[in-house]
Amino acid sequence: MRYPDLRLTDMILPDSLRSRLHRVLGEQRQQASLREHGLVPRRKLLLVGPPGSGKTMTASALAGELHLPLFTIVLDGLITKFMGETAGKLRLVFDAMQATRGVYFFDEFDAIGARRGERQDVGEIRRVLNSFLQFLEQDDSHSLIIAATNHPELLDRALFRRFDDVIEYAVPDRPIIEALLRARLDRFDTRGLAWNEAISQAERLSQAEITRAADDAAKTIILRGGADHLGSAHRRSEGTPAGFAV
Numbered sequence: 001m002r003y004p005d006l007r008l009t010d011m012i013l014p015d016s017l018r019s020r021l022h023r024v025l026g027e028q029r030q031q032a033s034l035r036e037h038g039l040v041p042r043r044k045l046l047l048v049g050p051p052g053s054g055k056t057m058t059a060s061a062l063a064g065e066l067h068l069p070l071f072t073i074v075l076d077g078l079i080t081k082f083m084g085e086t087a088g089k090l091r092l093v094f095d096a097m098q099a100t101r102g103v104y105f106f107d108e109f110d111a112i113g114a115r116r117g118e119r120q121d122v123g124e125i126r127r128v129l130n131s132f133l134q135f136l137e138q139d140d141s142h143s144l145i146i147a148a149t150n151h152p153e154l155l156d157r158a159l160f161r162r163f164d165d166v167i168e169y170a171v172p173d174r175p176i177i178e179a180l181l182r183a184r185l186d187r188f189d190t191r192g193l194a195w196n197e198a199i200s201q202a203e204r205l206s207q208a209e210i211t212r213a214a215d216d217a218a219k220t221i222i223l224r225g226g227a228d229h230l231g232s233a234h235r236r237s238e239g240t241p242a243g244f245a246v
C-alpha cells in the first residue's frame with residue numbers, strides 16, 4: 001500500500017481521455033452530494049490498452065488526486081491450486097475495500113489469460129474471473145476499483161458490463177509524442193533538436209518507451225557536462241526504444 005503523489009497533470013493524455021478521468025475525479029470528490037440524491041459515483045473502472053500506455057500510471061494519479069491509498073492486487077498471484085482458497089483471498093480483498101477506502105488496482109488481468117495455454121486450465125481461470133465478477137457486482141463500498149488489461153479479447157463480455165466505465169488507451173499519435181518529449185526535455189536546451197524527425201522516429205513506440213528514450217537523451221546531455229543541444233533521433237539497431245542522438 002502506498003500514497004502516490006502523482007497527479008493527472010503529470011500525464012500526457014488526449015483530451016477525450018483526460019476529460020473522462022476528470023469526470024471520475026469530479027464524481028468521487030462530490031460523492032456526498034451525489035449520494036444525497038440517490039446517485040452513485042463512478043467507481044469501477046476498466047482500463048484497456050497496449051503495454052506502456054499509462055494504465056498503471058493512471059491508477060497512481062487517481063489515488064494521488066484523491067489522496068487515497070493505492071493497493072495493487074495481481075490476480076494471478078491470488079490463484080492457488082484450490083478454488084476455495086482463491087475465492088477466500090478475493091473475499092479478503094473485497095472486505096478490505098469496505099473497511100478502508102482506497103484505490104484498489106487489479107493489475108495484469110491478462111496474466112491470467114496468458115496462463116490459459118500454459119496450463120490448459122480454462123475452467124479454473126473462468127472460475128476465478130467469475131468469482132471476481134460476483135464480488136465486483138456485489139461491492140457497494142466507497143473505494144475505487146480499477147482493473148487493467150492489454151488483452152481485452154481474453155475477457156468475457158459479461159465482465160465489461162460490470163464496470164461503470166471502460167477507458168481505452170492507445171499508442172500515442174504525433175501531438176502526444178511531441179508533448180511526451182517536451183515534458184521530459186523542457187529543462188534542456190532543445191533548440192537543435194529536429195523535432196519532426198524525432199517524432200517520426202518515435203512513432204509506434206509506447207508512451208513508456210518514448211519517456212525512456214527522452215530520459216536517456218537528457219542523461220547524455222548531463223553526462224556531457226551541460227552540452228546543451230539535442231540532435232536528431234535515431235532508433236537503435238536492436239529495435240528497442242530509440243535513443244536520441246545528442
Ligand SMILES: Nc1ncnc2c1ncn2[C@@H]1O[C@H](COP(=O)(O)OP(=O)(O)OP(=O)(O)O)[C@@H](O)[C@H]1O
Nearest residue numbers: 011012050051052053054055056057150207208211
Ligand atoms: N500518458 C502518459 N504520460 C506520461 N508518461 C507516461 C504516460 N504513459 C506512460 N508513461 C510513462 O511510461 C511508464 C509506464 O507506464 P505504465 O506503467 O502506466 O503503463 P501500463 O499501461 O500500465 O503498461 P502495462 O500494460 O505494461 O502494465 C510510466 O511510469 C511513465 O513514465
Ligand SMILES: [Mg+2]
Nearest residue numbers: 055056107148
Ligand atoms: Mg501497468
